[in-house]
Amino acid sequence: MSKTxxxxxHGVSRRAVLxxxxxxxxxxxxxxxxxxxxxxxxxLRWWSPQTAPAQREAYNFQIQTFEAANPGVxxxxxxxxxxxxxxxxxxxxxxxxxxxxxxxxxxFAVSSYWQNGLLEPFNDVIxxxxxxxxxxxxxxxxxxxxxxxxxxxxxxxxxxxxxLRSDLMREAGLTTPRTWDQLRAACQRLQRAPVFGxxxxxxxxxxxxxxxxxxxxxxxxxxxxxxxxxxxxxxAFRNALEFYKSxxxxxxxGATNYSWGDSLTAFVSGATATGIYTGRVLANxxxxxxxxxxxxxxxxxxxxxxxxxxxxxNDFPSVMIPKGxxxxxxxxxxxxxxxxxxxxxxxxxxxxxxxxxxxxTVYESAAYQENALxxxxxxxxxxxxxxxxxxxxxxWETVRHKPNTKAGQIVASHVFAEAVQRYVxxxxxxxxxxxxxxxxxxxxxxx
Amino acid sequence: MSGNPLDKRYAVLGAMLIAPTVLIFCxxxxxxxxxxxxLSLFTIFTPTLRGSFIGLGNYAYLVNSPEFWRSLWxxxxxxxxxLTLQIVFGVAAALMLHQNIVFRSLARSLILFPYFVSTVVxxxxxxxxxxxxxxxxxxxxxxxxxxxxxxxxxxSMPNAMISIILVGAWKYFPFVVIAxxxxxxxxxxxxxxxxxxxxxxxxxxFVDITLPQLRDVLVVVVLLRAIWDFKEFDLIYLxxxxxxxxxTQTLPLMVYKDAFGLNDMGRASAVAVSMMLxxxxxxxxxxxLAGRGERESQP
Numbered sequence: 146m147s148k149t150x151x152x153x154x155h156g157v158s159r160r161a162v163l164x165x166x167x168x169x170x171x172x173x174x175x176x177x178x179x180x181x182x183x184x185x186x187x188x189l190r191w192w193s194p195q196t197a198p199a200q201r202e203a204y205n206f207q208i209q210t211f212e213a214a215n216p217g218v219x220x221x222x223x224x225x226x227x228x229x230x231x232x233x234x235x236x237x238x239x240x241x242x243x244x245x246x247x248x249x250x251x252x253f254a255v256s257s258y259w260q261n262g263l264l265e266p267f268n269d270v271i272x273x274x275x276x277x278x279x280x281x282x283x284x285x286x287x288x289x290x291x292x293x294x295x296x297x298x299x300x301x302x303x304x305x306x307x308x309l310r311s312d313l314m315r316e317a318g319l320t321t322p323r324t325w326d327q328l329r330a331a332c333q334r335l336q337r338a339p340v341f342g343x344x345x346x347x348x349x350x351x352x353x354x355x356x357x358x359x360x361x362x363x364x365x366x367x368x369x370x371x372x373x374x375x376x377x378x379x380x381a382f383r384n385a386l387e388f389y390k391s392x393x394x395x396x397x398x399g400a401t402n403y404s405w406g407d408s409l410t411a412f413v414s415g416a417t418a419t420g421i422y423t424g425r426v427l428a429n430x431x432x433x434x435x436x437x438x439x440x441x442x443x444x445x446x447x448x449x450x451x452x453x454x455x456x457x458x459n460d461f462p463s464v465m466i467p468k469g470x471x472x473x474x475x476x477x478x479x480x481x482x483x484x485x486x487x488x489x490x491x492x493x494x495x496x497x498x499x500x501x502x503x504x505x506t507v508y509e510s511a512a513y514q515e516n517a518l519x520x521x522x523x524x525x526x527x528x529x530x531x532x533x534x535x536x537x538x539x540x541w542e543t544v545r546h547k548p549n550t551k552a553g554q555i556v557a558s559h560v561f562a563e564a565v566q567r568y569v570x571x572x573x574x575x576x577x578x579x580x581x582x583x584x585x586x587x588x589x590x591x592x
Numbered sequence: 593m594s595g596n597p598l599d600k601r602y603a604v605l606g607a608m609l610i611a612p613t614v615l616i617f618c619x620x621x622x623x624x625x626x627x628x629x630x631l632s633l634f635t636i637f638t639p640t641l642r643g644s645f646i647g648l649g650n651y652a653y654l655v656n657s658p659e660f661w662r663s664l665w666x667x668x669x670x671x672x673x674x675l676t677l678q679i680v681f682g683v684a685a686a687l688m689l690h691q692n693i694v695f696r697s698l699a700r701s702l703i704l705f706p707y708f709v710s711t712v713v714x715x716x717x718x719x720x721x722x723x724x725x726x727x728x729x730x731x732x733x734x735x736x737x738x739x740x741x742x743x744x745x746x747x748s749m750p751n752a753m754i755s756i757i758l759v760g761a762w763k764y765f766p767f768v769v770i771a772x773x774x775x776x777x778x779x780x781x782x783x784x785x786x787x788x789x790x791x792x793x794x795x796x797x798f799v800d801i802t803l804p805q806l807r808d809v810l811v812v813v814v815l816l817r818a819i820w821d822f823k824e825f826d827l828i829y830l831x832x833x834x835x836x837x838x839x840t841q842t843l844p845l846m847v848y849k850d851a852f853g854l855n856d857m858g859r860a861s862a863v864a865v866s867m868m869l870x871x872x873x874x875x876x877x878x879x880x881l882a883g884r885g886e887r888e889s890q891p
Contacts, residue, residue, distance in 0.1 A: 232852035238639035263639055339725075348747060349835030399724030401747020401836060416725045557853030566837045570748060592856070 187472050189220045189479055190244035192233070195462070196224040199428070199495035207488035211479055218475055227405070228351065230254070231557055234467075238263055243467035245476040248299050248483065249500075252286045252461035253540025253552035259295035260550035265466040265473065267294040273481035278506045280534060286461055286541050289548050296465035299483065300493065300500035301533035304458040305359045305446045308412055308420030312440040313340070321444050325363070325388050328419075328447045332395035335418035342395025343419045344411035346403035347569055353403075353562035355458055356421065358539055360385035362456035363448040368586070371545040375586045378579055384449055386578065390569045401570060421446065424498020424529050427518045443525045445532055459536025462500055486510065494519075498526045501533050551590055560585045628868075631861035638855040650862035659838060659846065660863065664870065667842040670757060670828070671821045677761035678817060679810070682768020687802075689769065690776045700773070707766035715830040718759050722746055749839045752832050756840055760827060764820070768813055775809040776802070811882045815875065822871050843867045 193204070201222070208220040223244065225233050230250055237243045238258075258264050271284065271294055279297075287294045307328075309321065313335050322328040332342025346353045361368060366381020376382075393400075397411060405422070412420025413429045415437055420426060430438050445455035464483060470476050483489065484504060490513050493502055497518040502508045508530070513519070519526050537543060540552035549555075564582045567573040632650055636643030654660045689700050706714065721728050722745035730742035745755045779802065787797050825844040828834070834841030834849075841849075843863055851860035 231855075232848070235638040235852050235855065239641050258639070261637065261640055349833050349837065397724045398742045398744040399722075399747060401744050402832070411725065414725070554854055557849070559849075559853075562835075563837050566835065570836050589854075592854070 187218045187475055189218065189246065189472065189476060191220055191222050191246045191248070191479075192225050192230075192244040193222070193248045194225045194227045194230055195249040195496075195500070197496060200492065203488065203491040203495045206491050207483060207485075210485070210488060211482045214482075215475065215478070218479075220479065231553065234258070238467065241469060243469050245470045245472065246464065246466060246480050246483075248464045249462040250465070251538065251540070251553070252296075252298070252463050253538060253549065253556075255287060255296040255463045255465050256289045256540055256548050257550045257553045258465070258467070259289050263468050264295050265468050265470065267296050267464075267466065267480075270464070270466070270477050270480045271297055273477065274484045274504070278504045280503060280505045280508075283503045283534075286548070287463070289550070296463045298461045298503040299464045300462045301459055301503055301530070301536065302423045302462060302500060303529040303532040303536060304423050304460060305356060305421055306423065306443040306457075306529060306532065307446045308422060308426050308441060308443050310335075310415075310418050310437060310440050311442055312437070313418045322447050323451055324447050325449050329391060329395070332392070332419065336395055340415070341397045341411070341417045343392055343421070344403060344408040344417045345389070345392050345396050345400060345421060346408055347389075347393065347396070347401045347565060348403055349559050349562045349566060350404050351556050351559075351562075352405050352408065353565055354556050354559065355460075355538075357385065357389060357561045357565050359446060359456055359458045360388055362537075362542070363446065363453060364388070365449060365453040367542045367546070368539060369542060369546065369549060371543070371547065373547055373549055373590070375583055375590065377583050377586065382579060382582075383575055386564065386568045386575065388449070389565055393569050401566075424501070424522075424526065425496050427498045427522055427525070428496050431518060438521075442522075443528060445528070455532065457532040457536040458538055459533045460538050461536075486512065498522065498529055501526075501530050551592075554592075555586065555589050558585065558589060560589070625868075628861045628864055631858055632865050634858040636857040636861075638851055638857040638860075641857065643858055646858070650859045651866070653859065654862055654866060659841075660866075662838055663841050663843050663846045663863075664866075666753075666838075666840060667822060667844075667867075669753065670760070670824070670840075670842055671818060673757045674760035674764070675814065675817055675821050677757065678765040678768050679814065681761060681765040682813075683772055683806070683810075685765065686769045686772035686776055687798075689773055703769055704766045706763050707770075711763070711826045712830065714759070714763055715827060718755075718831065719746070722755060746832050747836055749836060752836060752840050756828050756831050759831060760821065760824065763827065764817065767817065771809050771813045772806060775806055779805045807885075815878065818878070819871065819875070823867070 191204070191208075204222050208222065211220060212218055225247075231254075234247070234250075234254075255264065267287065271279075274297070276284070283301075284294055284297055287296050287298070289295050307322075314320070314331070317331075317334040319331050319334060322331045328343075336342040346356060358368060361377075361382055364381040364384040366379060366385070367376055370376045397403075397416065399407070403411070408420070409422050409425060409429060411417045412422065413426060413434050415434060424443075426441065426443070430441055445457060448455060464480055466473075466476055466480060483492075486507055489502070489504070489507055490510070493500055493507070493513065494516050497516055502513060507513050537546075538552070539555060540549050542549070555561075560582055564578050567581070568575060568578045633645060633647055634643040635646050635649070685703055689696060689703065693699065720726070722730075724730055724742040724744060727742070727745075729745065730739070733739045734742065743751065745751050783801050783805075784797055787801055792800065823844050824842070825848065828840060828842055829845055829848070832840045834845045844867070847860045847863045847867070850856050850863060
């Protein structure tokens with residue numbers, strides 16, 4: 146007799162149980178198994194690399210208000226990172242498991258994905274937000290195809306602001322440097338153990354590449370011509386490399402491994418007399434080193450001479466909807482919801498001055514201006530806003546340039562960071578370094 | 593015999609019983625392998641997985657690429673050096689923990705800590721230890737007067753390579769400890785007692801008894817750890833990112849850069865396939881040598 150799996154008096158043979166399971170499986174597969182009635186739930190996935198705790202709180206508020214206004218909709222926030230998003234996005238696209246909304250990636254990533262047919266047009270969302278509410282020209286960078294927007298900005302950023310310590314400057318009898326020569330002279334005067342002059346990165350990462358690009362523009366050059374021909378074998382590019390090398394002696398030894406966080410911490414902690422970063426400095430100083438809070442201010446980063454205008458790197462933190470994202474209508478509503486004043490202002494206040502508003506209606510509102518840090522550093526925030534609104538990046542170097550949809554791959558290739566390391570760290574000849582960069586850029590543009 | 597219906601039924605039953613294993617093997621081993629080989633013959637844009645056939649073009653590119661050869665050299669250097677240190681420290685620690693010392697159980701538990709802690713956490717801790725401004729390493733060396741300026745541990749050569757090798761050895765030597773300690777506990781005491789009676793010293797006992805007894809376990813440990821170290825990604829990526837320039841870029845980092853930085857899945861697959869071939873060649877050679885050594889050592 147077969148063993149039974151029942152403890153009751155009515156034995157059931159193992160064969161009967163297996164048969165029952167098989168039948169149940171078949172019924173379930175055929176959709177005939179009775180299931181309890183449940184309310185239909187739509188789940189949206191939101192990705193962002195901006196994940197500081199205060200920002201997460203703001204995101205949670207935006208999620209809660211959206212869920213409250215849209216019963217049956219649930220939004221899950223998932224973190225990505227500045228260095229890791231290309232891999233995560235590539236895997237998502239390749240597998241078809243795309244998130245619904247992705248925010249805070251640089252604009253050049255958006256244009257690259259758009260160019261490869263991987264994004265939904267964003268016109269509907271911009272219309273929901275109200276195109277008239279944006280700052281003039283804020284969405285130009287996203288209009289890769291005339292008349293169609295690949296995404297929109299969720300904020301602006303001025304990534305290469307020069308941060309100064311007014312107390313140290315006053316002690317050394319210095320004024321704000323405007324040119325590279327003046328900056329070098331100031332760093333020389335300010336560098337006294339244990340304080341270094343500057344926290345420039347010399348690592349093999351995106352920060353080094355982006356900072357170097359700002360130096361090329363600060364030397365009056367550009368990486369590409371307006372019609373996207375490689376444009377590095379010239380004096381501007383060589384001067385930028387030379388300047389980067391000349392600043393090495395004013396930077397900490399470990400700057401060869403610095404990324405955004407290390408560079409920020411070096412200035413905020415007081416280890417360096419100048420800094421190069423966005424407005425995140427304000428919140429970090431307030432929280433981590435309030436001792437210097439009354440002595441910090443920012444200015445546009447110096448250029449080679451007064452005749453060369455400032456060039457601000459704005460990565461135009463974006464919002465986009467990947468093609469194939471499920472529940473498109475709700476997704477679009479959620480993307481637009483991110484700009485609703487109450488939540489948007491919370492998000493901006495989570496890192497005052499770091500992500501700057503793209504909606505003029507928000508920038509001018511009392512609710513936005515009513516923030517302790519924005520009030521205290523009103524002049525600095527205004528400078529950053531002005532610089533960001535006139536900012537560019539490798540995906541759109543000047544107003545004359547065509548959008549460069551290869552910018553993301555060029556940054557990820559580390560071609561510029563390696564050039565800096567070759568010239569500054571390994572002392573390779575300038576001509577060899579420059580021709581190497583030109584060759585690799587040609588290859589990347591052709592690929 | 594083949595006409596016997598019972599045999600046929602057994603043959604069918606045998607095939608059915610083995611089918612799940614074969615299917616799983618195909619799904620997790622054969623399919624990815626064939627996929628990688630297939631992808632390596634194309635130029636493929638990663639996010640869309642669309643591309644065009646280029647035959648052996650990716651391999652031709654790699655043969656002429658200084659970056660590939662440098663990455664291969666880095667991979668071999670990292671693997672050999674960190675593995676050697678893991679074996680040396682692992683055997684030494686196992687011998688120590690095999691002795692009758694105080695708090696032996698506690699020590700045996702604690703020594704496994706580096707192996708259990710996640711790589712991300714371990715790297716963050718080491719990055720802080722190596723930090724030029726606040727790191728303990730530089731601080732202690734400055735206080736001791738060994739250096740006048742903080743050392744650049746991760747951003748210049750050869751420091752960067754030395755640092756990743758040391759951190760790798762620290763992280764993975766407990767695996768060797770576990771394996772060797774288990775084997776040490778099974779070596780009969782009588783062998784040591786006999787050697788002592790014959791006048792063998794500690795070194796002789798280690799060389800003539802302990803090492804030969806550890807031989808089999810060390811062959812397996814070296815094989816496994818070599819495979820794992822050869823394809824190590826996260827520890828190196830998080831510590832140096834492959835820099836300075838490409839001085840610490842190993843083949844797995846090159847695969848990652850090609851696949852996701854440059855969005856060229858075809859070339860990344862070619863690097864991965866090349867990696868597999870290199871690893872396979874070394875493993876076959878190693879097992880042959882180990883087998884020959886074993887035959888020679890038998891009376």
